[in-house]
Amino acid sequence: MNVKTLCLSILYEGEATGYEIRRLCVEGECAYFVEASFGSIYPALARLESEGLVSSRTELQAGKPAKKVYAITAAGRAAFIEQLSAPLADDMFRSPFLLFARFAHILPRELVEERANEFLERMVAGQKKLEDAAAERELSPADNWILNYGRAVMEVAQGHIRSHMHELISLAQAEPRKDAAE
Structure with a gap:
């Protein structure tokens, strides 16, 4: 499983910002699946968007910088299901x-x-x-x-x-x- 698939899995459940995706990957429920950092999440989101698998919109916030909210597209849902259907790689355990x-x-x-x-x-x-x-x-x-x-x-x-x-x-x-x- 790669970071792109992990991002799709989170967006499959609902919209999220890159920050929210990272939080889920580091300290949330997705921390057990794949190692993901800001340095890998944002490029993955950019690739997913360029491939038409996610879309984004900018939300203005009072007193804060605008945030980019990502959503999975129908093509993204299909790609996610296809990726889940592929043979699984071996689990990686590092300690x-x-x-x-x-x-x-x-x-x-x-x-x-x-x-x-x-x-x-x-x-x-x-x-x-x-x-x-x-x-x-x-x-x-x-x-x-x-x-x-x-x-x-x-x-x-x-x-x-x-x-x-x-x-x-x-x-x-x-x-x-x-x-x-x-």
Whole structure:
């Protein structure tokens, strides 16, 4: 799934500004699908508009700069359905924590324990954020299915960290390396 498809998915549900699309992609319900930034969203919207898949209008705002509001076209709806019908790419999972864990053996135990606990706390906070977002609005059956999938993944990941954190910590060095600062 690319940023253009992600933009179409958001506009399929209703009109939005580039800022609103970015917010949904970074901290909202679409943050779990594809990584998207302002630097990728606005060029994607421009391409979609030039291809006739979205349209835009400018809305004036009192005391603020005008905003550009995007809407999906009939051709955009058809293109979105076509893109969803294509074979799916493999899921991508990236984790700075897993890179850290991969090299736990060269780090001091205290640091590994601290980072593992921080990671677990962030996972718990992420799950709470997911629950809070779900409580803010009524979910469609599809949104509820996705939420339950997210819950299951988070619960398994947290369970693994909790029950195996000691193994990761035991891989770490008892003392900091003397040559680490060199």
